[in-house]
Amino acid sequence: MKRHLISEIVDCVGQQVELRGWVLRRRDHGKIIFCDLRDRSGVVQVVVVPDFSDAYESAQEVRSEYAVSIVGRVKARPGGASNEGLSTGSVEVEADSLRVLSRTAGDLPIDISKEDLDVQLPTLLDHRYLSLRHKKVNSIFAVYSELIASYADAMREAGFREIKTPKLLSNATEGGANFFKVKYFDRWAYLAQSPQFYKQAGVGAFERVFEIGPVFRAEPHFTSRHVNEYVSLDAEMGFIDSYEDLMDQLEDVLGFVVSRVSERCSGALLDHGSEISVPERFVRMKLTEALEILRKEFGKKLDDVDIDPEGERLICEYVKREYGSDFVFLTHYPAKIRPMYAMPSDDPQYTNSFDLLYRGVEIATGGQRIHEYAALVENIKRHGLNPEDYADYLEMFKYAMPPHGGWGMGSERVCQKFLGLASIKEAIMFPRDVKRLTP
Amino acid sequence: MKRHLISEIVDCVGQQVELRGWVLRRRDHGKIIFCDLRDRSGVVQVVVVPDFSDAYESAQEVRSEYAVSIVGRVKARPGGASNEGLSTGSVEVEADSLRVLSRTAGDLPIDISKEDLDVQLPTLLDHRYLSLRHKKVNSIFAVYSELIASYADAMREAGFREIKTPKLLSNATEGGANFFKVKYFDRWAYLAQSPQFYKQAGVGAFERVFEIGPVFRAEPHFTSRHVNEYVSLDAEMGFIDSYEDLMDQLEDVLGFVVSRVSERCSGALLDHGSEISVPERFVRMKLTEALEILRKEFGKKLDDVDIDPEGERLICEYVKREYGSDFVFLTHYPAKIRPMYAMPSDDPQYTNSFDLLYRGVEIATGGQRIHEYAALVENIKRHGLNPEDYADYLEMFKYAMPPHGGWGMGSERVCQKFLGLASIKEAIMFPRDVKRLTP
Numbered sequence: 001m002k003r004h005l006i007s008e009i010v011d012c013v014g015q016q017v018e019l020r021g022w023v024l025r026r027r028d029h030g031k032i033i034f035c036d037l038r039d040r041s042g043v044v045q046v047v048v049v050p051d052f053s054d055a056y057e058s059a060q061e062v063r064s065e066y067a068v069s070i071v072g073r074v075k076a077r078p079g080g081a082s083n084e085g086l087s088t089g090s091v092e093v094e095a096d097s098l099r100v101l102s103r104t105a106g107d108l109p110i111d112i113s114k115e116d117l118d119v120q121l122p123t124l125l126d127h128r129y130l131s132l133r134h135k136k137v138n139s140i141f142a143v144y145s146e147l148i149a150s151y152a153d154a155m156r157e158a159g160f161r162e163i164k165t166p167k168l169l170s171n172a173t174e175g176g177a178n179f180f181k182v183k184y185f186d187r188w189a190y191l192a193q194s195p196q197f198y199k200q201a202g203v204g205a206f207e208r209v210f211e212i213g214p215v216f217r218a219e220p221h222f223t224s225r226h227v228n229e230y231v232s233l234d235a236e237m238g239f240i241d242s243y244e245d246l247m248d249q250l251e252d253v254l255g256f257v258v259s260r261v262s263e264r265c266s267g268a269l270l271d272h273g274s275e276i277s278v279p280e281r282f283v284r285m286k287l288t289e290a291l292e293i294l295r296k297e298f299g300k301k302l303d304d305v306d307i308d309p310e311g312e313r314l315i316c317e318y319v320k321r322e323y324g325s326d327f328v329f330l331t332h333y334p335a336k337i338r339p340m341y342a343m344p345s346d347d348p349q350y351t352n353s354f355d356l357l358y359r360g361v362e363i364a365t366g367g368q369r370i371h372e373y374a375a376l377v378e379n380i381k382r383h384g385l386n387p388e389d390y391a392d393y394l395e396m397f398k399y400a401m402p403p404h405g406g407w408g409m410g411s412e413r414v415c416q417k418f419l420g421l422a423s424i425k426e427a428i429m430f431p432r433d434v435k436r437l438t439p
Numbered sequence: 440m441k442r443h444l445i446s447e448i449v450d451c452v453g454q455q456v457e458l459r460g461w462v463l464r465r466r467d468h469g470k471i472i473f474c475d476l477r478d479r480s481g482v483v484q485v486v487v488v489p490d491f492s493d494a495y496e497s498a499q500e501v502r503s504e505y506a507v508s509i510v511g512r513v514k515a516r517p518g519g520a521s522n523e524g525l526s527t528g529s530v531e532v533e534a535d536s537l538r539v540l541s542r543t544a545g546d547l548p549i550d551i552s553k554e555d556l557d558v559q560l561p562t563l564l565d566h567r568y569l570s571l572r573h574k575k576v577n578s579i580f581a582v583y584s585e586l587i588a589s590y591a592d593a594m595r596e597a598g599f600r601e602i603k604t605p606k607l608l609s610n611a612t613e614g615g616a617n618f619f620k621v622k623y624f625d626r627w628a629y630l631a632q633s634p635q636f637y638k639q640a641g642v643g644a645f646e647r648v649f650e651i652g653p654v655f656r657a658e659p660h661f662t663s664r665h666v667n668e669y670v671s672l673d674a675e676m677g678f679i680d681s682y683e684d685l686m687d688q689l690e691d692v693l694g695f696v697v698s699r700v701s702e703r704c705s706g707a708l709l710d711h712g713s714e715i716s717v718p719e720r721f722v723r724m725k726l727t728e729a730l731e732i733l734r735k736e737f738g739k740k741l742d743d744v745d746i747d748p749e750g751e752r753l754i755c756e757y758v759k760r761e762y763g764s765d766f767v768f769l770t771h772y773p774a775k776i777r778p779m780y781a782m783p784s785d786d787p788q789y790t791n792s793f794d795l796l797y798r799g800v801e802i803a804t805g806g807q808r809i810h811e812y813a814a815l816v817e818n819i820k821r822h823g824l825n826p827e828d829y830a831d832y833l834e835m836f837k838y839a840m841p842p843h844g845g846w847g848m849g850s851e852r853v854c855q856k857f858l859g860l861a862s863i864k865e866a867i868m869f870p871r872d873v874k875r876l877t878p
Contacts, residue, residue: 003678005598020678022839039678040598040646067678067841101678102839105812129835132644141645145601149591159444159479162584164670164850166869167606167653168619170876180607182630183620185659185873191621198869201878205571206580207479213653214606220624231603239442239459239478239506239540373544392878396568400461400541402506411603430605430637434624437609439640439831 001071007041010091012074019044019093020069020101022133023062025113033059036113037070037093038133044088045077046070048095058098064113065133067102070095121423128430128439139268140427143261144415148212150260151233151411154253155210160235163209165198167191167216173389178218191216194408196341197393199236200369203404204396207238212411220434224423225309225361225413229432233364233414236406243343243352243368246405247329250356250364251282254327261418272419282327282356283319290315290330306337313360329354333367340383341376343368343405352405359417366407373397440510446480449530451513458483458532459508459540461572462501464552472498475552476509476532477572483527484516485509487534497537503552504572506541509534560862567869567878578707579866582700583854587651589699590672590850593692594649599674602648604637606630606655612828617657630655633847635780636832638675639808642843643835646677651850659873663862664748664800664852668871672803672853675845682782682791682807685844686768689795689803690721693766700857711858721766721795722758729754729769745776752799768793772806779822780815782807782844791844798856805846812836 004017021039033048033056048059055072062068072095083089109127110119112134117124124131131137152162172179172190180191195211202209211234219226237249258278262269269275285293290307294300298314307315307330319328332350335342342351353367370376376397380387387394415427425431430439443456460478472487472495487498494511501507511534522528548566549558551573556563563570570576591601611618611629619630634650641648650673658665676688697717701708708714724732729746733739737753746754746769758767771789774781781790792806809815815836819826826833854866864870869878 020841022841040600065839067839069678101841102810104839105837108838129640129643130838132640133838138644141600141602144603148601148603149595152588152591156588161479161580162587163580163868164583164587164653166668166871166876168655168668168871168876181622184876185657189876201568201571202868204568205577212651214603216607218624229605229607239508371541395878398544399547399569399572400504400506400543402459402461402540429602429641432605432607437605437607437623437628439834 005041006039006044006088009074010088013076013091016073018069018071023064023066023068025064026062042088043086045092046095047092052096055095055098058100063104065104065108066100069099069101071097121425136271139271140419142268143265143418146261146265147257147415148411150257154256155235160208160210161206163202163211165195165211180216180218193217195234199234199406201396203236203238204401210235227424227431227433231411233409233411236404238402238404240403240405243405246366247354250407254278274419276418279325282329283323283325284329284331286332287330293318305334312357312362316357316360326359328357340380340385341369343370361413363413364407364409368405371401371403444480445478445483445527448513449527452515452530455512457510462503462505462507464503465501481527482525484531485534486531491535494534494537497539502543504543504547505539508538508540510536575710578710579858581707582704582857583866585700585704586696586854587850589696593695594674599647599649600645602641602650604634604650619655619657632656634673638673638845640835642675642677643840649674666863666870666872670850672848672850675843677841677843679842679844682844685805686793689846693717713858715857718764721768722762722764723768723770725771726769732757744773751796751801755796755799765798767796779819779824780808782809800852802852803846803848807844810840810842
């Protein structure tokens with residue numbers, strides 16, 4: 001007998017089926033035992049009566065979260081007894097046999113059969129093997145999986161080639177500090193903070209590239225927005241006319257992602273009481289305008305250079321109120337707070353760069369890159385850095401790099417904001433922070 | 440004017456188009472200058488005549504690999520002048536204007552306009568920014584991109600959820616040696632050798648999971664089959680009946696991958712003179728049978744425990760000759776050469792495990808895992824290891840793990856073998872080995 005998924009059996013009334021999964025809860029009514037069985041497709045009520053003595057005996061031994069195989073007949077539940085809260089609520093399975101595949105050892109530290117887990121973040125993560133089984137937690141990773149798949153599909157559709165670039169680097173010179181050091185045979189290597197240099201090399205070869213891969217940041221942050229290892233959704237695009245092309249492309253990609261996640265994960269979004277939508281074009285404003293709004297509208301004093309997390313939250317609030325949009329591009333970041341490869345604007349104090357804010361936080365950062373060898377050497381010096389330290393990187397610019405740019409987007413932050421999660425760590429199966437390297 | 444891709448213009452005879460790309464070669468015939476222009480979609484001949492004086496002037500300055508934008512009219516080439524070797528060979532573009540977007544600096548170290556690059560591997564990799572532009576090298580990464588995309592599509596189609604697991608681990612206890620050590624704030628962490636433990640956790644939560652991600656091996660190998668960082672195609676599958684289910688599933692996945700790569704990368708395969716196909720079912724033989732064949736058919740003396748690289752090559756030769764298949768599963772590896780989590784066979788000297796060989800090398804390794812807590816503790820001890828070192832891992836087995844197993848497959852090895860490349864390093868954009876951490 002072929003195993004059926006629970007989601008398939010509403011169409012199998014009268015048939016004998018085999019189901020496999022975990023016992024979500026078990027209620028012993030003496031003459032009759034009810035088990036709610038959960039598999040990857042859903043939950044269904046299983047009824048065990050003493051007439052089927054083997055099944056009944058096994059069912060008495062069963063506890064929450066045991067893994068079992070059940071053979072039984074699918075029955076329609078009488079109108080009054082049907083469960084509206086369950087997609088399989090119109091049927092139940094009367095077990096002929098129940099086989100325990102695997103047992104739990106000891107008591108369960110958290111009760112995952114409740115509608116809300118209702119535990120603090122450290123508990124949620126300490127008992128990750130179990131908390132991942134909870135319906136709402138599971139939903140997060142259904143959304144996450146669809147998010148990265150739809151990102152890849154959107155990029156391919158737009159002619160971007162998927163690449164994989166090395167995470168082990170010889171130098172910690174990518175344009176930031178806070179690298180993790182790795183003992184690499186008889187020397188030191190560094191973990192990539194981003195695929196920046198390699199995706200630019202990808203442009204030189206293939207014009208348009210994207211990568212989905214881990215990045216590592218040795219930043220001692222303790223916030224709800226930061227982790228030390230995350231998965232970045234990167235892209236880099238050659239032969240652009242201006243850096244506006246990059247924002248246009250990112251809008252298209254997010255439009256596709258949002259519509260796919262809405263369509264394929266409607267249940268998961270519902271679990272979290274979340275709705276997502278995307279305007280055709282996102283609001284774009286200069287960083288200086290945003291700072292002006294913060295001063296005028298919110299009386300916020302800023303140093304005129306950069307925006308802070310509270311400022312990002314307030315600007316999103318403002319844009320939502322004024323334009324009805326969850327998304328806003330802030331553009332023209334000052335050269336002194338952007339890396340040495342950022343393309344200067346017409347006013348060279350600024351750069352052709354942007355951050356994309358969504359529901360109060362920055363989810364992507366990007367911009368045009370300098371593509372001419374001599375200009376890049378100059379800009380490296382202007383940043384007080386030594387071009388010799390960038391010899392490997394500079395090499396690619398000897399072979400006519402086209403005008404180009406791209407972005408990096410934090411996949412887990414997007415997922416967090418799609419679902420309104422309090423912490424980014426809820427959107428990562430096994431998050432890594434300064435204190436946490438386990439499980 | 441919207442940019443056209445070169446592949447689109449055969450249908451644009453008589454139209455004015457803008458093309459962007461790199462000059463593959465330039466031939467100056469005095470009265471007329473020919474440029475072969477390359478973009479991500481193909482190559483086309485551009486003709487520049489003195490009538491269009493601006494274009495003609497720019498074309499005189501142009502050198503190989505300059506990035507340019509060309510506006511011109513698409514013309515049909517007269518029958519005799521058409522180039523059969525080029526998919527755009529029936530047309531050419533007469534340039535009205537030619538704009539240099541970016542220049543090369545100095546001489547090019549390798550000539551990428553030749554049909555064969557004809558350089559040694561170190562040269563190929565030292566000049567990676569340039570060698571990636573060569574048609575045959577580019578083809579490798581077209582295949583690679585399709586390989587990982589089709590793997591993901593096949594897994595999703597079979598109900599596997601895509602997950603991303605941490606690459607930073609607190610312990611080096613995954614069941615192998617040769618971990619890279621990372622300075623992690625005030626302590627040490629280790630780079631993941633495989634997502635093994637975490638994908639098993641994924642089974643506990645989601646039943647079926649897959650991951651495409653980097654793995655790191657601190658092995659001091661110097662072979663054509665090894666690198667120290669590669670991208671593993673992992674999968675793990677719960678509620679299996681037996682470990683044969685895993686091989687069935689892997690066959691289906693590879694069947695899908697091979698057909699998609701054949702279909703969508705036919706040109707790239709042709710560039711490498713390669714054809715790929717897949718039998719419906721792969722030959723499966725016990726490792727002991729394989730060792731027996733090696734003795735009988737090839738007079739090879741072996742220690743009766745494991746097969747070596749030469750043995751793998753010879754067995755593939757034998758299976759190709761006897762069964763016409765490029766694929767063969769070797770099964771039932773001895774417990775002493777498999778990790779502590781490998782499920783013992785009926786004869787507990789052996790395990791329910793397999794390696795998949797393809798065209799002479801192992802491309803995947805997998806098997807069933809022990810899913811019961813007590814049995815796993817016992818097996819850890821039997822391997823001379825301390826269960827306390829595996830406390831985090833063992834935790835998941837307290838919550839009823841279902842019977843399960845999975846595989847890890849080396850993406851670059853598959854790509855290498857699809858195309859018949861001499862070294863795996865040719866199938867990696869920026870490979871990492873004991874000596875090489877650059878570019």
